Amino acid sequence: MQIYVCVKHVPDSAVNITIVDKNSIDENITFLLNPYDEHAITEAVQIKKNLPGSEVIAVCLGKTDARNTLRSALAMGADRGILIVSENGCDSIETAKALKAAMEQDGSPGLIFTGRESIDAEGMQTMFRIGALFNFPVATNVVKLDIEADRAVVNSELSGGTANTYDMSLPCVIGAGRGLNTPDYPTFRDVVNSKKKPIKTIVFSELNIEASLAGANIIELEPLQQKREPKEITGDKAVIAKEIVKILRDKAKVI
Amino acid sequence: MNKKYDAIIIGAGVIGSPIAYELSRMGYKTLNVDKLHDAGEGSTAGSCAIVRAHYSTADGVAMAYEGFKYWLDWENYLDNVTDEKGLARYMNTGSFLIKSQGHDWKKVKKNYDEVGVRYEELDNDKIKEMVPPADLHEFWPVRRPEDPKFFDEPANEVEGAIFCPEGGYVNDPALSAHNIMRAAEAKGAEFLFNAEVVDIRSEDGKVAGITLKDGTQIDAGIVVNVGGPHSFKINKMAKGVWEGCNIKTKALRHEVMYCPSPDGYDYLNDGYHMSDGDIGCYVRPEVGNTFLIGCEDPDCDPQEWVDPDDFYAGKGGHGKDNVLTEEQWKAQCYRLGKRIPTLQVPNQPKGIVDLYDCSDDWIPVYDKSDLPGFYMAIGTSGNQYKNAPVVGRMMAELIDACEKGLDHDNEPFQYKFKHIDRSTDVGFFSRKREINYNSSFSVNG
Numbered sequence: 001m002q003i004y005v006c007v008k009h010v011p012d013s014a015v016n017i018t019i020v021d022k023n024s025i026d027e028n029i030t031f032l033l034n035p036y037d038e039h040a041i042t043e044a045v046q047i048k049k050n051l052p053g054s055e056v057i058a059v060c061l062g063k064t065d066a067r068n069t070l071r072s073a074l075a076m077g078a079d080r081g082i083l084i085v086s087e088n089g090c091d092s093i094e095t096a097k098a099l100k101a102a103m104e105q106d107g108s109p110g111l112i113f114t115g116r117e118s119i120d121a122e123g124m125q126t127m128f129r130i131g132a133l134f135n136f137p138v139a140t141n142v143v144k145l146d147i148e149a150d151r152a153v154v155n156s157e158l159s160g161g162t163a164n165t166y167d168m169s170l171p172c173v174i175g176a177g178r179g180l181n182t183p184d185y186p187t188f189r190d191v192v193n194s195k196k197k198p199i200k201t202i203v204f205s206e207l208n209i210e211a212s213l214a215g216a217n218i219i220e221l222e223p224l225q226q227k228r229e230p231k232e233i234t235g236d237k238a239v240i241a242k243e244i245v246k247i248l249r250d251k252a253k254v255i
Numbered sequence: 256m257n258k259k260y261d262a263i264i265i266g267a268g269v270i271g272s273p274i275a276y277e278l279s280r281m282g283y284k285t286l287n288v289d290k291l292h293d294a295g296e297g298s299t300a301g302s303c304a305i306v307r308a309h310y311s312t313a314d315g316v317a318m319a320y321e322g323f324k325y326w327l328d329w330e331n332y333l334d335n336v337t338d339e340k341g342l343a344r345y346m347n348t349g350s351f352l353i354k355s356q357g358h359d360w361k362k363v364k365k366n367y368d369e370v371g372v373r374y375e376e377l378d379n380d381k382i383k384e385m386v387p388p389a390d391l392h393e394f395w396p397v398r399r400p401e402d403p404k405f406f407d408e409p410a411n412e413v414e415g416a417i418f419c420p421e422g423g424y425v426n427d428p429a430l431s432a433h434n435i436m437r438a439a440e441a442k443g444a445e446f447l448f449n450a451e452v453v454d455i456r457s458e459d460g461k462v463a464g465i466t467l468k469d470g471t472q473i474d475a476g477i478v479v480n481v482g483g484p485h486s487f488k489i490n491k492m493a494k495g496v497w498e499g500c501n502i503k504t505k506a507l508r509h510e511v512m513y514c515p516s517p518d519g520y521d522y523l524n525d526g527y528h529m530s531d532g533d534i535g536c537y538v539r540p541e542v543g544n545t546f547l548i549g550c551e552d553p554d555c556d557p558q559e560w561v562d563p564d565d566f567y568a569g570k571g572g573h574g575k576d577n578v579l580t581e582e583q584w585k586a587q588c589y590r591l592g593k594r595i596p597t598l599q600v601p602n603q604p605k606g607i608v609d610l611y612d613c614s615d616d617w618i619p620v621y622d623k624s625d626l627p628g629f630y631m632a633i634g635t636s637g638n639q640y641k642n643a644p645v646v647g648r649m650m651a652e653l654i655d656a657c658e659k660g661l662d663h664d665n666e667p668f669q670y671k672f673k674h675i676d677r678s679t680d681v682g683f684f685s686r687k688r689e690i691n692y693n694s695s696f697s698v699n700g
Contacts (some may be wrong), residue, residue, distance in 0.1 A: 016576065016578060035603065038602060188594060189590060
C-alpha cells in the first residue's frame, strides 16, 4: 500500500512571531514539521510495519526551505519525500489540488494522512478538501486507527472528550490527532540513514492545476498577545498540591 | 536626602547575593539593587548550576573544590536561615571527564593531584557499566551537522575517563540565590528590586553612589558591579572604569537543550554529570528524566555576541534573541546522539537561552577598579556558578582590605580558603592582567 502523509512546514510555536505588512510574518525564524503531522508520520510508519511491501511517502507544499521539514519526516521513518515548491502562499483550495495532483502523479494512494490541523493557519480544511477531490471518506482528530483488509476502523475524538467510531472504506483520509500515538522521534542513526532517502522536487506550476474560480487571500493577521500572569499558590503543602492538581486537570488539561 | 549605605551591590544573582551576605557578616550596611523582580531571576536562573572540579588551572580547580564544601553544607553556610520558598538542593551525581582531544585532561589530572581532589581513572568497560547506553567511539573533532563530515563513521574509541565521585548540580539555581539573599537579610542586608541603575556617581575621584532610572539617588562609598551580562554597560557608567580594564567583558548568547532520556534509562536517578570534549557537550540530569545538554564552545560553533537588553526583550532577531535555534538544537542533540545512540531527538527545540558575561579569556575579573570604591565581580563566563559562595567571601575580604588601604594592584590580596588548606592570589583575576593563555577559552574555564 502507498501511504501518503501530507506535512506542513510551520513556525516553531515557541518563537517570537513578527507580522510584516499586515498580512505576512517575518520568516527569519525556526520552522519545523507541524506537530500534528508527527503523529501522522508515526502512525503511517507503524502501519507500514504491519503491511509488508508498503511505502510511506511524505508530501509537502511550501517554499524551498520546506525541504528541512521533509527531512524531519524522513528521519521519522518516511521512505521518500515529494516537495511541491511554491514561493507564493496558496489558499486551502490550491493546496489540496496541488497535493492531490502530486500524489496522483507519483502513485496511487491507499491511505492518506494529514495532521488534524496546522498550528500556523489552523484552517482544518486540507484533509476535507483532499477527501472531496478524491471522493474518499475523511475522519479528523483521529485518536485510534485499525486497518482491517480494505477497511479502516477509526476513533475520532470530539470536543468535550467524547469520541465517535467510524468504519470507512479504503482509501480514506485520516486527520491525525494528538491522542493517536506518541511521536517516534529519530535517533542520530535514523538521521544518518535518512540522508540517503530521496526527495523529489516539483515546481507548483508544473502540476498544471486548473485555476479556481473561488479563492481566499489573507488581508490581515493579528498577533495574539498572551500576557503571562504568574500567581503564587500559598498555603500548606497539602493545599498547594491540591491546587496544582486542579490546575493541571482543569486549566492545562494534561492529567 | 539620599539614603546612604556602606556598600551598594549592583545585581542580586548568585554572585551578588553572597557578596552582600559576607559584607553584612563583616558589619557593612549593604543594599543590592536589581532591575528584575527577585533574587537569582537573571542569568543565574538560566545557569546549568553544575558543580564540578575540572578547570584548566590549579587555582580554578582549588576554588571549585572549595565551593563543593559550601554546597555540601548548605544549611550551615546559610546559618540555618529559613526561606519561605524552601532550600535549593545539591544533587551529588558524580562527574565524568571523558579523556579526549577536546580536553587537556592530563593537565586537569595534574591539577587534581596538586589540590587533592578525589578521583579515579576509568577504562571504557567500566564507563559502559556505569553508563549503559553510551557508545564510546571517538567522534573528534567536533563538527556541526551542516558539515558533511559530521556524519562520518568513527573508527577509534576514547581513552576512558576521569571520574570524580564528588560533583553534580544544584537543582534550582535561582532558588539558591534567593536562599543566600534570605541569609544576607538575616544579617541586616537590604535588597531593592525592579530598580535599574542608569548612572554611577563619583565625587572627588571616588565613587559616591548610584542613580536609578526613576531618578532616585542612593549614596555609598563602595559600589560593586555584579551585573552579570550587563556588567560592561555598568562599567561604562563609572568614570574611568571601562578604560582602566585590560580585560573586557561582553554578553555571549548560549543555548542549553532538554532532550528526553531514552526509554529504559533512568538518567534522572541513575545518571552522572558528564563533560565530554570529544563531542563538545556537557550533560546532567534534569527533571522529567531529560538530558540537559550544554555546549563546550567548540571552535566550529558561532559566537553570538549580543546586546543584553535587546536579547532579554526578544528583539535581537534569529540567533540574537532568547529563542532557541533549530541549528543549535540539532548540533547539540545530534552530538549527544552520537554518544547516546538510543537518544531520540524531538523536532521542536526545548531548552533555555541565556547569556554568559564573558571575559576576553573566559576567566572572571574579581577586582577593584581605577575608580576608588568601585569593585567588580564580573566576566564569570558561564563557569562560576559553583564558585559563588567562595567568590562572595573572597570579594568581601578583598573589598575590606582595599578599603583599609591595601594597594591590591601592586601587592595582590592573598585569599585563604576556609575549607581546604590553600591560598589563592586574587591578582590572578586582575582587570589589568594580560590575556591568560592557560585558559580553555570556553565554559570549562
